[in-house]
Amino acid sequence: xxxxxxxxxxxxxxxxxxxxxxxxxxxxxxxxxxxxxxxxxxxxxxxxxxxxxxxxxxxxxxxxxxxxxxxxxxxxxxxxxxxxxxxxxxxxxxxxxxxxxxxxxxxxxxxxxxxxxxxxxxxxxxxxxxxxxxxxxxxxxxxxxxxxxxxxxxxxxxxxxxxxxxxxxxxxxxxxxxxxxxxxxxxxxxxxxxxxxxxxxxxxxxxxxxxxxxxxxxxxxxxxxxxxxxxxxxxx
Amino acid sequence: xxxxxxxxxxxxxxxxxxxxxxxxxxxxxxxxxxxxxxxxxxxxxxxxxxxxxxxxxxxxxxxxxxxxxxxxxxxxxxxxxxxxxxxxxxxxxxxxxxxxxxxxxxxxxxxxxxxxxxxxxxxxxxxxxxxxxxxxxxxxxxxxxxxxxxxxxxxxxxxxxxxxxxxxxxxxxxxxxxxxxxxxxxxxxxxxxxxxxxxxxxxxxxxxxxxxxxxxxxxxxxxxxxxxxxxxxxxx
DNA sequence: CAAAAAGCGAGAGCACTGCTCACATTTCTC
DNA sequence: GAGAAATGTGAGCAGTGCTCTCGCTTTTTG
Numbered sequence: 001x002x003x004x005x006x007x008x009x010x011x012x013x014x015x016x017x018x019x020x021x022x023x024x025x026x027x028x029x030x031x032x033x034x035x036x037x038x039x040x041x042x043x044x045x046x047x048x049x050x051x052x053x054x055x056x057x058x059x060x061x062x063x064x065x066x067x068x069x070x071x072x073x074x075x076x077x078x079x080x081x082x083x084x085x086x087x088x089x090x091x092x093x094x095x096x097x098x099x100x101x102x103x104x105x106x107x108x109x110x111x112x113x114x115x116x117x118x119x120x121x122x123x124x125x126x127x128x129x130x131x132x133x134x135x136x137x138x139x140x141x142x143x144x145x146x147x148x149x150x151x152x153x154x155x156x157x158x159x160x161x162x163x164x165x166x167x168x169x170x171x172x173x174x175x176x177x178x179x180x181x182x183x184x185x186x187x188x189x190x191x192x193x194x195x196x197x198x199x200x201x202x203x204x205x206x207x208x209x210x211x212x213x214x215x216x217x218x219x220x221x222x223x224x225x226x227x228x229x230x231x232x233x234x235x236x
Numbered sequence: 237x238x239x240x241x242x243x244x245x246x247x248x249x250x251x252x253x254x255x256x257x258x259x260x261x262x263x264x265x266x267x268x269x270x271x272x273x274x275x276x277x278x279x280x281x282x283x284x285x286x287x288x289x290x291x292x293x294x295x296x297x298x299x300x301x302x303x304x305x306x307x308x309x310x311x312x313x314x315x316x317x318x319x320x321x322x323x324x325x326x327x328x329x330x331x332x333x334x335x336x337x338x339x340x341x342x343x344x345x346x347x348x349x350x351x352x353x354x355x356x357x358x359x360x361x362x363x364x365x366x367x368x369x370x371x372x373x374x375x376x377x378x379x380x381x382x383x384x385x386x387x388x389x390x391x392x393x394x395x396x397x398x399x400x401x402x403x404x405x406x407x408x409x410x411x412x413x414x415x416x417x418x419x420x421x422x423x424x425x426x427x428x429x430x431x432x433x434x435x436x437x438x439x440x441x442x443x444x445x446x447x448x449x450x451x452x453x454x455x456x457x458x459x460x461x462x463x464x465x466x467x468x469x470x471x472x
Numbered sequence: 473c474a475a476a477a478a479g480c481g482a483g484a485g486c487a488c489t490g491c492t493c494a495c496a497t498t499t500c501t502c
Numbered sequence: 503g504a505g506a507a508a509t510g511t512g513a514g515c516a517g518t519g520c521t522c523t524c525g526c527t528t529t530t531t532g
Contacts, residue, residue: 005479005528028354030266035518046520047481055519115350116434118264127439153454158446166440183441184424184451190436191427192420198352200426203363204402205419210394215420218389222454241499241508271489282491283510291490 024107066108071132073101087144091220102193141182142172151177151225185219260343302344307368309337323380327456338429377418378408387413387461421455
């Protein structure tokens, strides 16, 4: 089955990815050098092209890999909440897992959510892994919807079509208000992480984690909404 | 006074900046090529270094310039609100000016708020222009505070020191709750713009403008808070 | 089992990049 | 007008992504 060549190929491919991730962490996406990887590998530069047809292809592999590891981290974080009806805790854990992963892998986070590499168009196969962490968030919304949580926010007409398309696309029962609030919360969380990671909180806030917590709590409370017949969902 | 040389120098410098902005728009920050600029200018590549000591220095000039133009755009947008006590309108106009400027100058926005250029550390002189657009936002908060608007949000202990430092640094009277709510709103707005600009709303939302509006409205309502003695300003 | 095919690494080469340096020319200042 | 400062030239260094040809080795096929 696994011939000598086949095994060597996967090993070399993995090693290239490993070195590339290392470079990414040090230099960022712009500093990703195929030649440097080849050098570290003890190969001549052109040999790399047997494994990745281009720099962009290696970039795609790194992006898919990063999305996947982020997704796994968020899944793990959210899953660690035992009381599955404690939606606020699930929201907190999911978002904290996002931030933690971002802080632990800043260059990879930047690769995913920072400035797009100019001239690079992410191929279709990045989409499934890219949705992985969002599925966790959407599932919380869906479960809340099933548990009877409701929101009363004005939904602008202009976005209604998008929301109903999203609903079927995501396969959720969450209503327009829930979806909209979820999108807004997502925005806020991504914004807070990016501001911190990209250095815009320097000279603004010494404890970015505390600001992040506040953002998460504020939107968490909004997301909780009201469950009809139950007391309003209090708590900080 | 203005000798031939002096005049030629500012003209050439301006021309370099103009060409650089053009390149930025097409290729992004990573594709900024001093040699290409020199070529377009009809000079030999090394001559550029008489005007900018390095690529980073040119980048700094571009960043300062971009911050300044963004600041002016936000100022203009916010100033166009005639009823200065209509704080919601001021918030709407300021944030819409931000988004509009981002959409009109995506590469420059990315330069300011996207992935930091690796190995590049923005020097101190970028700070004043960087604060320009934020001053507009803070001023709205300050004016609201003076008009008696209050918020009742839990302020985590961990961020209190930051908030009081911020208050004196910004020279505002806004309370902890107001500042915190302002920071969160800022986060959300930045997040929404970046998600849209960096392509993360593709296949999610067809009308990113409508989502942005919803985010602005949601936080706008929170920012409004309550003015004691006045009717409560609705709720989200 | 031998021949053909496919995979892989080496090395040279192209066009590009940021940046440095010695040199000539032009402009400003004393 | 002489010296100093500013400016442009052109060669050169080290680096990049990528292509192509050439051998060698492993795998597949008849």
